Every structure is written in structure tokens, then in C-alpha cells.
Amino acid sequence: MPIAANDHVKQWMNIQPMTISKHHTLRESLLLLSKTADKELPVVEDGQMLGVVTLQDCVEYLDSNNGTFSILRTEFRAVSDDFSLKENTNGGGPFYVLHEKTGALEGIVGRDEIMAYYEHVREREAEAQKTIEWLKLSFDTAYEGVAIVDDKGIVQLFNETYSRFVGVTRKEAIGRPVEKVIENTRLPVVLKTGVPERNQPHRLQGQELVVHRLPIWQDGKVIGAVGMLVYEGTSEIQQVLQRMELLHTAEKQSGKETVEKPVKQGRVHFEDIIGESPAIAKAKKISRKAAQTKATVLLTGETGAGKEPFARVIHDMGTRSNSPFIALNCAAIPDSLLESELFGYMKGAFTGTRNEGKPGKIELANGGTLFLDEIGDMPLATQAKILRVLQEKEVDRVGGTQPIPVDFRLIAATNKDLQKQIQEEKFRQDLFYRLHVMPLHIPPLRQRKQDIPLIIAHQLPKLSEIYETNEKTIDKEVLQLMFRYDWPGNVRELLNVLEQMFHLCDGDHIQVKDLPESFTEQPVGEANVLGSLSEWQERKHKQEQKYEQKHIEHVLEEVNGNKSEAAKRLGISRATLYNKLSRFS
Numbered sequence: 001m002p003i004a005a006n007d008h009v010k011q012w013m014n015i016q017p018m019t020i021s022k023h024h025t026l027r028e029s030l031l032l033l034s035k036t037a038d039k040e041l042p043v044v045e046d047g048q049m050l051g052v053v054t055l056q057d058c059v060e061y062l063d064s065n066n067g068t069f070s071i072l073r074t075e076f077r078a079v080s081d082d083f084s085l086k087e088n089t090n091g092g093g094p095f096y097v098l099h100e101k102t103g104a105l106e107g108i109v110g111r112d113e114i115m116a117y118y119e120h121v122r123e124r125e126a127e128a129q130k131t132i133e134w135l136k137l138s139f140d141t142a143y144e145g146v147a148i149v150d151d152k153g154i155v156q157l158f159n160e161t162y163s164r165f166v167g168v169t170r171k172e173a174i175g176r177p178v179e180k181v182i183e184n185t186r187l188p189v190v191l192k193t194g195v196p197e198r199n200q201p202h203r204l205q206g207q208e209l210v211v212h213r214l215p216i217w218q219d220g221k222v223i224g225a226v227g228m229l230v231y232e233g234t235s236e237i238q239q240v241l242q243r244m245e246l247l248h249t250a251e252k253q254s255g256k257e258t259v260e261k262p263v264k265q266g267r268v269h270f271e272d273i274i275g276e277s278p279a280i281a282k283a284k285k286i287s288r289k290a291a292q293t294k295a296t297v298l299l300t301g302e303t304g305a306g307k308e309p310f311a312r313v314i315h316d317m318g319t320r321s322n323s324p325f326i327a328l329n330c331a332a333i334p335d336s337l338l339e340s341e342l343f344g345y346m347k348g349a350f351t352g353t354r355n356e357g358k359p360g361k362i363e364l365a366n367g368g369t370l371f372l373d374e375i376g377d378m379p380l381a382t383q384a385k386i387l388r389v390l391q392e393k394e395v396d397r398v399g400g401t402q403p404i405p406v407d408f409r410l411i412a413a414t415n416k417d418l419q420k421q422i423q424e425e426k427f428r429q430d431l432f433y434r435l436h437v438m439p440l441h442i443p444p445l446r447q448r449k450q451d452i453p454l455i456i457a458h459q460l461p462k463l464s465e466i467y468e469t470n471e472k473t474i475d476k477e478v479l480q481l482m483f484r485y486d487w488p489g490n491v492r493e494l495l496n497v498l499e500q501m502f503h504l505c506d507g508d509h510i511q512v513k514d515l516p517e518s519f520t521e522q523p524v525g526e527a528n529v530l531g532s533l534s535e536w537q538e539r540k541h542k543q544e545q546k547y548e549q550k551h552i553e554h555v556l557e558e559v560n561g562n563k564s565e566a567a568k569r570l571g572i573s574r575a576t577l578y579n580k581l582s583r584f585s
């Protein structure tokens with residue numbers, strides 16, 4: 001952080017300024033004036049300042065035989081040594097710093113000093129700006145959600161994580177009462193009590209979170225409060241505890257330090273779905289809502305985009321998570337077997353090995369969730385039967401006479417365009433409407449490439465764990481090529497490519513040579529999307545500076561180099577103009 005600079009003239013004044021005696025001739029005074037950057041010099045006698053002599057007067061009366069005293073001007077700008085240069089908004093000068101009691105001239109702040117001061121201010125501002133950029137980046141990169149309110153509970157700062165989590169943009173959140181942005185918030189209570197609430201459970205978007213609520217005290221008053229989302233789901237805490245336990249057990253067994261191994265949980269949690277792109281954040285938000293209801297969900301998206309983890313999380317994080325999750329891929333089963341798989345069959349319905357009778361997936365999903373993947377591939381006749389099950393809430397086993405009541409939530413998924421299928425009479429419109437209660441589209445990876453590094457960062461350690469190897473790293477160039485690729489197979493393809501490279505690479509570092517050829521053959525059309533924000537900002541700043549320089553040079557040309565006129569036209573002070581010009585040179 002920059003140290004608050006001292007803006008007082010005392011800090012900047014020249015304590016050994018050039019002065020003129022009243023006995024100097026005009027010619028001598030002119031000679032002295034020509035040696036300074038200022039257009040006037042103080043006339044001093046016995047340390048006391050009598051006035052100033054200006055360059056203009058000297059030139060005008062040079063031919064007269066009068067002495068310097070004859071052109072002495074007694075109006076000048078005297079200030080005390082605690083005068084702040086910040087107040088010198090028009091950049092004017094020089095200032096004569098006189099002793100408060102004796103009136104003796106202590107120093108001068110002339111053009112050079114003012115320029116030096118402005119240069120310092122500019123550096124200080126640039127440094128502050130840099131710090132702000134860093135703070136902004138850290139604020140948004142922080143895994144934890146952070147929301148800061150003022151003493152009235154109005155949101156002042158709101159980071160990306162929180163924004164993604166509650167599905168409210170930063171723009172929408174800032175300036176609004178916090179209770180309108182974060183449901184069940186207790187920040188207004190903390191503002192009143194001034195008592196921090198740490199590690200408190202908080203229900204948000206139907207999910208249990210762990211939050212801190214911290215009052216901000218200043219001069220004995222609560223001037224605001226910070227809300228921090230510490231854990232996204234209590235499962236994370238359980239995982240941490242389990243990891244610690246594992247670590248302790250392993251340490252006890254081996255008697256030495258060990259590397260922790262993440263515990264694989266059976267359930268899918270929201271944090272297992274990797275991605276921070278707005279598209280994934282939106283999909284997670286809808287899923288959180290879906291998890292809290294029994295409504296039918298229709299997942300759409302290209303192959304490999306990640307429909308299955310969303311189906312799982314809706315079940316696992318929902319109210320029926322202790323009941324079964326039964327999945328059936330409609331495309332993977334021959335049409336002739338699909339109905340018996342779905343509806344089950346009665347004893348004697350078939351001959352041979354299937355003679356015993358068996359409940360279908362629908363029956364097995366009773367009380368829980370039935371996930372029908374690739375529903376767009378379901379034959380029309382089966383579609384009609386499924387529709388009937390959904391309407392009647394009962395199922396008829398093949399060969400059965402007695403319908404069996406069922407209560408399940410249906411999650412259907414498809415990578416087909418169902419509207420088109422309806423037009424081509426391959427999908428029933430009435431079934432489509434039954435399914436389309438909570439539509440959830442998972443966008444293709446090419447539309448959310450910022451998730452690629454996150455998925456890789458998550459997957460690489462997992463691969464090392466599975467194959468019991470050292471952790472591997474990946475070259476930035478590989479990522480750059482990955483950003484240029486279109487990923488027709490989406491996350492599935494990404495995971496496959498990563499695994500291939502994981503095995504192919506020499507040593508522990510994945511390089512471009514390990515990528516499949518299709519990546520290195522990609523045309524280099526797209527800009528380097530990987531360039532970090534700060535690099536981009538630096539480039540932008542340089543461009544702006546270049547533009548400003550050109551503009552100023554152009555104006556100066558127009559006014560034949562007259563800087564006062566140019567400053568006027570540019571709407572800036574002369575000092576600022578000098579400052580800018582010194583920066584360009």
C-alpha cells in the first residue's frame with residue numbers, strides 16, 4: 001500500500017532558492033531570471049522578502065536606467081509551510097513560504113517543485129490503482145463469497161462468488177438493501193448488535209452453508225458488516241474432517257507424515273460440478289431450486305456436456321436423497337427390452353431365464369428419482385406408456401393385470417432437439433409438455449471455456465490419485481491451444497484428452513507435444529483468450545496513453561505550441577499538461 005504522502009509545501013519547497021537584491025541592475029536580474037524555470041524571482045533583503053521581479057517587467061524596462069527596485073511588485077503568493085499542495089488545484093505557482101512569526105523567506109515552490117510534486121502524485125495514484133486492481137482481483141478470485149454492507153445494510157461490495165451463488169449480478173446487488181439480495185441474511189442483526197457471528201449455518205437457495213457475519217467497527221461505531229460464505233455446503237466440512245481423520249490414521253500407522261487423500265463421497269454435491277462460468281452458475285442455481293421440488297426436470301445439452309452430474313446432484317441434494325436414484329439410458333437398450341426394463345414383468349410373462357418376474361426401473365425408483373437418459377431415443381410406443389405412468393402415477397408390469405402405484409420424480413435428459421423431433425413425428429408433443437416443467441440446459445463447453453482450467457485443475461490430482469503417480473502439471477501453451485479448440489465432445493472429450501496426455505507425457509509436465517494432432521492443426525484465428533486480466537488492463541492502459549499523447553501533440557500543433565492555450569483546449573491545468581508532457585518525453 002502506498003504511504004500517505006505529505007502534500008505540504010514544506011516537503012517540496014526549495015530551501016536555497018535563487019533571489020535578487022534590490023541593488024541588482026535590471027540586466028543582472030534578467031540574467032538570473034534566465035537561469036530559473038520560473039518567470040519571477042523574489043527580491044530579498046536581510047532574509048525578508050520585499051516582493052518579486054517578473055521576467056516580463058525586466059524585459060520591458062531593460063533599456064531604462066532604473067534599478068531592480070523600480071520594477072518591484074509587492075503582490076505575491078505567500079503561504080505558510082503547512083499549506084497543502086493538494087489545494088493548489090489549478091497547478092499555479094510559485095509560492096513563497098514565509099516564516100509564520102518573522103516573515104523570513106524559508107523556501108520557494110516554483111515550477112520545478114510543482115512538477116516534481118505532480119509526478120509524485122501521479123506515481124502515487126498509479127501505485128494506488130495497481131493496489132486496487134490487485135484487491136479487486138483477489139476479491140473476485142477468492143473462493144469464498146464476500147458481501148459488504150454499510151451501516152444501513154446497503155450492499156457496497158459484492159464479489160463474483162457471491163454473485164454466482166445467489167444468481168444476482170453485482171450491478172443488481174450493489175446499492176440494494178442486503179435482505180433483498182441474500183435470503184435469510186442476518187447482516188442487519190449484526191449491524192445492530194455489533195457481535196460477530198462466526199461459522200454459522202445459513203440456508204441459501206435451499207442449501208445449508210456455513211457463513212461468517214462480521215461487524216466492521218470504526219471509532220467505536222459499527223460502520224458496516226461483512227458477510228462471508230465460508231463453506232458451500234456442510235458436506236465440505238465433513239470432507240475436511242474426514243481428510244483430517246484419514247491423515248491422523250495414516251500418520252499413526254506409518255509413524256511419519258503422509259500425503260492426504262481426498263475421500264470420495266458417494267453423493268454428488270454442487271461443488272463436484274466444476275465450473276464458474278455464468279452458464280454453469282445459472283444451471284446450478286436452477287438445480288438448487290429443482291432439488292427442493294418434486295417437479296419433472298428436462299435436461300438438455302450436447303453429448304458429454306455434463307447432464308448426468310446435474311441429474312445426480314438434483315437428486316442427491318434434494319429431499320429424496322435417501323431414496324433410490326435409478327438411471328436408465330434409453331439409447332443403450334434394444335427397443336425390445338426397453339419396456340420390460342422400465343415397467344418390469346410378471347412371473348410367466350416370458351419364457352426361459354426371465355420367467356421369474358422382476359420389478360422395472362420405475363418401480364425401483366419408487367420414493368426416489370428415475371433418470372431417463374437419452375429420452376429422445378425412446379420409441380413412440382414406449383413414450384405413450386411413460387406418459388400414462390406420469391399421468392396415472394401407476395405402472396403396469398409386462399404381463400400384469402394389476403397396476404402398481406408409484407411415486408417418483410422424473411429427470412429426463414436428451415442431446416436431441418425435441419422440438420425438431422416433434423415436427424418429424426418422432427417425439428410426442430404431450431409427453432414433451434409433461435417433461436418440460438423445469439427445463440435445464442447445460443451449455444456446450446465451447447461457450448464456457450473459462451471452465452477448462454478449473455476442470456483440469458480438479459481432474460489432474462484425481463488422475464494422480466487413481467494411477468498412484470506424482471502430481472502432474474500442464475503447460476500454459478497447452479491451455480492456450482485448448483482454448484482455441486471447439487470441444488465437440490464437451491467435458492467428456494476434455495477428460496479423455498487429459499487422461500491421454502496424462503499417460504503420454506514424459507516426466508510430470510504435460511506439454512504441447514502430448515496433445516492430439518487435431519489441436520495443433522487448429523487455425524490460429526482467435527485472440528489469446530488466456531491473457532490475464534492484468535495483462536489486458538496494462539495493454540489497454542498503454543493504448544490509452546498512446547492515444548492521449550497523440551491527441552495532446554495534435555492540439556499543441558494547432559495552437560503553435562502555446563501550452564496555456566493547449567491546456568485550456570484540453571480542459572486541464574497547465575501543470576497537468578507539463579506533467580503529461582514530461583511523462584511522454
Ligand SMILES: Nc1ncnc2c1ncn2[C@@H]1O[C@H](COP(=O)(O)OP(=O)(O)OP(=O)(O)O)[C@@H](O)[C@H]1O
Pocket residue numbers: 272273274275301302303304305306307308309373413414415455491492495
Ligand atoms: N462440470 C463438470 N464437472 C465435473 N465433471 C463433469 C462436468 N461436466 C461433465 N462432467 C463429466 O464429464 C463426463 C461426461 O458428462 P455426462 O456423461 O454427464 O454427459 P452427458 O451430457 O450426459 O452426455 P450424453 O448426452 O452423451 O449422455 C462425465 O464423466 C461427467 O461426470
